[in-house]
Amino acid sequence: xxxxxxxxxxxxxxxxxxxxxxxxxxxxxxxxxxxxxxxxxxxxxxxxxxxxxxxxxxxxxxxxx
Numbered sequence: 001x002x003x004x005x006x007x008x009x010x011x012x013x014x015x016x017x018x019x020x021x022x023x024x025x026x027x028x029x030x031x032x033x034x035x036x037x038x039x040x041x042x043x044x045x046x047x048x049x050x051x052x053x054x055x056x057x058x059x060x061x062x063x064x065x
Contacts, residue, residue, distance in 0.1 A: 004056045011050045018046035021058075032059045 001008045004020075011020065017033055017040060033040040034057040040048055050056070 001052060002050045002054045002056060005058055013049060013051060015050050016046055017044075017048045017050070017056075020050070021045065026058065026060070030061045032061070033057070034059070 002011050003009070017035070018028075021028060021031070021033075028042060028045065033045065035048065036055055
């Protein structure tokens with residue numbers, strides 16, 4: 001199990017952050033991803049996989065004023 005934004009999610013160990021983002025319709029240019037307390041560089045989304053027990057936060061940037 002992986003915890004994403006406070007919700008337990010069952011993912012394959014081969015699932016990458018990039019695949020998860022695409023499957024859940026996130027716009028990569030408008031988000032930041034933190035995995036186990038460390039920011040994941042956008043360049044690593046397609047090569048960084050999930051492991052059992054990971055805690056992930058996905059933050060979406062919203063414009064406004």
